[in-house]
Amino acid sequence: MLKTIKEIFRTGDATVKYPFAPIERPPYARGKPEHDVAACIACAACAVACPPNAIQMKVDPKGGTITWSINYGRCVFCGRCEEVCPTKAIKLSEEFELAVMDKNDLEETCTYPLQRCSECGTYFASAKEVDYAVRILRQGEDDDEKQRAAASATICPKCKQKADAYRAKRRSALMGVQQ
Amino acid sequence: MTKSKKNVKRVGETHVNAAKERFPGAITDVFWAAEEQPVLTVNADSAPDVIEYLYYERGGWMPVMVGNDERSLAGVYALYYILSMEEEDPCYLMVRVEVPADTCEFYAVSPKVPAAVWSEREVQDMFGLHATGIIDNRNLVLPDDWPQGLYPLRKDTMDYRFRPEPTRDVENYEFLKDTGGHHTTTLPMGPMHMTSDEPGHFRLYVDGEDIIDADYRMFFVHRGMEKCAESRMNYDTVPFLAERICGICGFAHSTAYVETIEQAQGIEVPLRAQYIRSIILETERLHSHLLNLGLVCHYSGFDTGFQHYFRVREKSMDLAEMLTGARKTYGINLIGGVRRDILAEQKTATLKYIEDLRSEVNNLVEELLSTANFINRAAGVGILDPKIARDYSPVGPTVRGSGFARDARWVHPFDGYKYIADKHKPITQDTNDVKGRTLVRVGETLDSMDIIQELLQAELPDGPVLNDKATVQPHRYAVSATEAPRGEDLHWSMIGDNQKCYRWRAKASTYSNWPVLRYMFRGNTISDAALIVGSIDPCYSCTERMTIVDVKKNKQQVVTKQQLEDYCRTRTHSPLDM
Numbered sequence: 001m002l003k004t005i006k007e008i009f010r011t012g013d014a015t016v017k018y019p020f021a022p023i024e025r026p027p028y029a030r031g032k033p034e035h036d037v038a039a040c041i042a043c044a045a046c047a048v049a050c051p052p053n054a055i056q057m058k059v060d061p062k063g064g065t066i067t068w069s070i071n072y073g074r075c076v077f078c079g080r081c082e083e084v085c086p087t088k089a090i091k092l093s094e095e096f097e098l099a100v101m102d103k104n105d106l107e108e109t110c111t112y113p114l115q116r117c118s119e120c121g122t123y124f125a126s127a128k129e130v131d132y133a134v135r136i137l138r139q140g141e142d143d144d145e146k147q148r149a150a151a152s153a154t155i156c157p158k159c160k161q162k163a164d165a166y167r168a169k170r171r172s173a174l175m176g177v178q179q
Numbered sequence: 180m181t182k183s184k185k186n187v188k189r190v191g192e193t194h195v196n197a198a199k200e201r202f203p204g205a206i207t208d209v210f211w212a213a214e215e216q217p218v219l220t221v222n223a224d225s226a227p228d229v230i231e232y233l234y235y236e237r238g239g240w241m242p243v244m245v246g247n248d249e250r251s252l253a254g255v256y257a258l259y260y261i262l263s264m265e266e267e268d269p270c271y272l273m274v275r276v277e278v279p280a281d282t283c284e285f286y287a288v289s290p291k292v293p294a295a296v297w298s299e300r301e302v303q304d305m306f307g308l309h310a311t312g313i314i315d316n317r318n319l320v321l322p323d324d325w326p327q328g329l330y331p332l333r334k335d336t337m338d339y340r341f342r343p344e345p346t347r348d349v350e351n352y353e354f355l356k357d358t359g360g361h362h363t364t365t366l367p368m369g370p371m372h373m374t375s376d377e378p379g380h381f382r383l384y385v386d387g388e389d390i391i392d393a394d395y396r397m398f399f400v401h402r403g404m405e406k407c408a409e410s411r412m413n414y415d416t417v418p419f420l421a422e423r424i425c426g427i428c429g430f431a432h433s434t435a436y437v438e439t440i441e442q443a444q445g446i447e448v449p450l451r452a453q454y455i456r457s458i459i460l461e462t463e464r465l466h467s468h469l470l471n472l473g474l475v476c477h478y479s480g481f482d483t484g485f486q487h488y489f490r491v492r493e494k495s496m497d498l499a500e501m502l503t504g505a506r507k508t509y510g511i512n513l514i515g516g517v518r519r520d521i522l523a524e525q526k527t528a529t530l531k532y533i534e535d536l537r538s539e540v541n542n543l544v545e546e547l548l549s550t551a552n553f554i555n556r557a558a559g560v561g562i563l564d565p566k567i568a569r570d571y572s573p574v575g576p577t578v579r580g581s582g583f584a585r586d587a588r589w590v591h592p593f594d595g596y597k598y599i600a601d602k603h604k605p606i607t608q609d610t611n612d613v614k615g616r617t618l619v620r621v622g623e624t625l626d627s628m629d630i631i632q633e634l635l636q637a638e639l640p641d642g643p644v645l646n647d648k649a650t651v652q653p654h655r656y657a658v659s660a661t662e663a664p665r666g667e668d669l670h671w672s673m674i675g676d677n678q679k680c681y682r683w684r685a686k687a688s689t690y691s692n693w694p695v696l697r698y699m700f701r702g703n704t705i706s707d708a709a710l711i712v713g714s715i716d717p718c719y720s721c722t723e724r725m726t727i728v729d730v731k732k733n734k735q736q737v738v739t740k741q742q743l744e745d746y747c748r749t750r751t752h753s754p755l756d757m
Contacts, residue, residue: 003545003546003549004483004484004546007487007542007546008483011487011490014490014493025500026497026500026501026504028504028519029500029504029505030504030505030510049416050416051412051416051419051420052419076419076423076508076510077505077510078419078510079504079510079518080416080419083518
């Protein structure tokens with residue numbers, strides 16, 4: 001009994017002033033994911049990795065846009081999005097006080113334009129993603145290859161397939177002539 | 180046993196050979212699902228005998244049985260009785276029984292090995308496979324108003340989002356009572372309180388103050404996680420779902436899940452990651468045991484102690500947050516390793532935390548054990564007879580308090596525990612009562628701190644903590660267990676050919692402990708009930724609502740959690756006005 005009372009005096013107050021005073025979180029604590037609008041290329045890697053589907057992508061094929069959205073109400077703060085992002089456009093911040101008065105405020109969205117195919121004119125991928133691919137392709141060594149790759153970057157997979165098929169047909173026809 | 184050691188090539192082979200010798204012709208196929216996990220396919224009619232033999236004569240325990248709809252793979256349903264062989268040649272052994280898709284019937288194992296009863300009831304509910312001769316034929320998981328013939332885990336029955344219309348309004352669940360001839364009537368009460376986060380319905384059959392028998396019903400909030408994982412999640416995102424099975428031992432669940440995949444696919448986990456997993460598991464054990472010890476103080480009327488345990492527990496939460504980035508749901512497990520390394524400064528800080536914790540915990544334990552109240556309340560209460568324990572395979576401090584040295588960390592060492600297994604052994608008590616279980620927790624709390632220190636101070640090779648170069652093949656399966664604070668968490672998984680789990684079975688530790696609670700209640704008084712439930716360390720709101728039936732006067736009354744707790748502490752002013 002006496003020991004318990006001594007212990008009470010020794011330890012004093014265990015509580016902290018939070019929420020009336022700010023509380024310190026350790027470094028690397030995982031909080032709200034912050035989206036860098038400029039760095040994001042709308043490639044959807046985060047949407048694929050997100051376990052609770054808090055991050056989703058929605059394509060509007062008529063309007064030619066792709067919309068990235070996050071719902072902080074679903075987010076489990078695992079940080080997989082940060083890990084898989086190729087351009088470091090998502091970073092987990094230290095902010096953890098996310099309560100809102102209106103549920104709709106939990107959702108954030110960002111809309112990006114889609115790229116039209118330079119052959120058939122349909123939208124096929126995020127414009128910034130195509131641009132990102134071109135920039136990577138330009139870093140190659142072979143100048144010829146670089147140019148060809150960059151030139152074909154704006155062609156949709158369907159048209160590429162078609163072009164490949166025609167080329168193959170032409171080649172086999174040519175070979176037939178030679179024989 | 181004249182066989183020379185030379186002939187024994189694989190882990191578990193002694194059991195396989197012994198079973199083959201004892202039951203010629205019963206075992207149709209043997210293979211190893213993972214390095215140390217033999218699978219025996221057994222004829223349906225000899226399965227109960229084979230399992231009884233392995234269980235009682237070769238030192239087996241049964242954590243769970245897994246049902247699987249393998250009609251698209253093998254044309255049959257399959258049941259995997261998982262046996263944890265804990266005497267010589269320790270391993271996890273699976274007995275596979277095929278159930279024909281047309282009859283959907285199999286011979287129940289539970290009359291011979293009662294530990295199988297919950298799993299068999301669950302398979303009846305979820306797959307519609309009928310266990311002939313089962314000792315308890317009631318629903319386990321499905322609610323009373325569930326449509327007949329709709330079996331959620333069959334592959335062709337329902338989408339995971341489907342919510343069938345309730346089919347009836349009346350409760351048709353019969354509560355068991357074995358009251359020695361007294362006639363009782365039972366009124367339907369409950370079944371649950373809307374505000375409680377984890378409801379369960381208890382019925383105590385009492386004679387005055389003494390509990391004659393008890394029964395209870397769970398699964399009011401079955402979340403359908405396994406179905407969700409099979410249909411919606413990818414197999415590599417399931418660790419984050421597994422972590423949310425339990426708010427306390429989440430990391431133990433996610434570790435168990437990722438290790439089923441690693442075992443089945445032969446994925447090598449970097450040494451550093453193995454150590455980190457063990458360190459985090461022990462951190463989790465620290466905060467859970469400190470919580471339970473605090474609750475024991477609370478229920479024996481020593482609330483100052485409760486507050487102090489919670490003050491000290493906060494340090495272990497801070498430790499977890501520093502190491503993983505979150506107080507709970509650490510989220511650092513991935514298939515193939517972990518996502519966060521422990522850096523040099525974190526190592527120093529952890530050792531400092533452990534030093535602080537050790538002196539604080541030593542103080543508190545001394546205080547608790549010198550409180551006369553605690554010994555009075557806990558000694559001789561809630562006896563778990565070792566014979567009952569042997570039949571039902573309970574886990575964790577519940578079984579260790581009855582003298583059995585069952586601890587997945589040291590019986591089937593995994594992760595970092597492999598490298599220190601020779602220095603530790605399961606902590607047991609043989610008083611079989613609430614006091615014994617509490618002392619096991621006290622011992623383990625202190626042991627946990629030793630383990631963290633040993634693992635941190637080991638010379639660890641530098642290098643990556645994640646092996647993400649693995650390839651996976653569909654339809655391989657394995658079992659994996661971790662020792663959570665309340666006992667063994669066991670997972671079984673099989674990956675399908677669509678990047679999803681074909682079947683994932685997660686067994687939480689308390690699943691194994693509920694079936695023995697009935698026997699622990701018997702012979703105690705109502706004021707002990709809360710203490711007994713607390714001693715298996717479930718989530719406490721399970722006692723939210725309790726119906727008490729006086730077997731002599733044939734009367735019923737509902738006691739609230741608050742009344743019961745108060746009575747447990749003060750032991751005066753009985754809530755019963757019978």
